[in-house]
Amino acid sequence: MAKPKLRFNIFHKLLLTLLAVSLIPLLAFWLVGSMQVRKDISANIAHNLVATVSGIAAGINNWDDANVRVLRSASKIDDITSMERARQTPVLRAFGDTYEWAFVVYTMDHNGDNIARSDDKPLINFADRSYFKGAMKGEPISRQVLISKSTGKPALTVAVPIRNALGQPAGVIAMAMKLDDISKVIKDTKIGDTGYVLLIDADNKVIATGMKGQPSDAVQDMGSHPAFKVEGISDAPAIYRKDDGKRVIAYVHKLPQGWTLIVEQDYAEAYAPLERLELGARVLILVTGALVLMIASLLGKALTRPINQLINVAEQLSKGQFQDSIPETGRGDEIGALARAIDRLGVSIRMAMERLRKKA
DSSP states (O other): OOOOOOOOOHHHHHHHHHHHHHHHHHHHHHHHHHHHHHHHHHHHHHHHHHHHHHHHHHHHHHHHHHHHHHHHHHHHHHHHHHTOOOHHHHHHHHHHHHOOOEEEEEEEEOOEEEEEEEESOOOOTTOOOHHHHHHHHOOOOEEEEEETTTTEEEEEEEEEEETTTOOEEEEEEEEEEHHHHHHHHHHHHHHHTBBBEEETTTSSBBBOOOTTTOSSSSSOBBOGGGGGTTOOOOOOOOEEETTTEEEEEEEEEEOSOOOOEEEEEEHHHTTHHHHHHHHHHHHHHHHHHHHHHHHHHHHHHHHHHHHHHHHHHHHHHTOOOOSOOOTTTTSSHHHHHHHHHHHHHHHHHHHHHHHHHHOO
């Protein structure tokens, strides 16, 4: 049995025409507008992340430069270069009293043995500390982040060499500093509800973090952080997935000290304005499509009903069946003209058949 052919009538043509006229411009506007809005929002997000990191970086660099200048100046004082405890201790105490964020300033000889301190704690050996090793190798500045035994929190130790008359390292002067001010800046920096900042040292250990739920009494290793695996992320913010599958947009900034600032924000929050815009556009398109279907249905019935009636009349005329009245002849449009033409055709057929009967 042959399958019935799909009839493509006036209603279908009208529906497709209305859909094309109404939806194609909307879709084009949506696509073009969405691309431009995405570009603008991405630029704004990138600017916000970069500006946030740049401001923090400037503050950290200024704070660190001030501490380094202090240590370098101290390393050149005669009492310090004398490498004698009696002469060094008053100087170290004065520095400790002056800089409230430094909880201890101390010196070491070339073997790492503690010579003098700004506090009254026992003298110990620091030969195993990386900052001591770096300074004794001649590095102008050496840093290390450790958990302070005094505070139980991460602390930064900055060290510079004490040079003898020949310019060779004869010992090291170091200052162990609280990171409370830096930590407060990092913790207080928020980007929306989900954005935060991480400060990581040269060994990929956390100095300070604004991430919720992170402990402050441990130096965490961030060497496997996914941001380090994203190419070009230090040039411009990039999008990636974290270990839990959540998408984030982040930016990485390297500091002169070898430290790294990472700022992250959830992708969903950052691009929420775009998602709202696209949702509104989709709703508008769906509502427009529904209205077009409704209007096309009403118009289609208004057009096809009289046409179908006239088709039935024409079929009856072709069989010799005449009607007393033809519908829709009173209309002033094309359908009315067609109805009147069919009416005249019926009259002509009736008259022709009367003449044939008379001749017969």
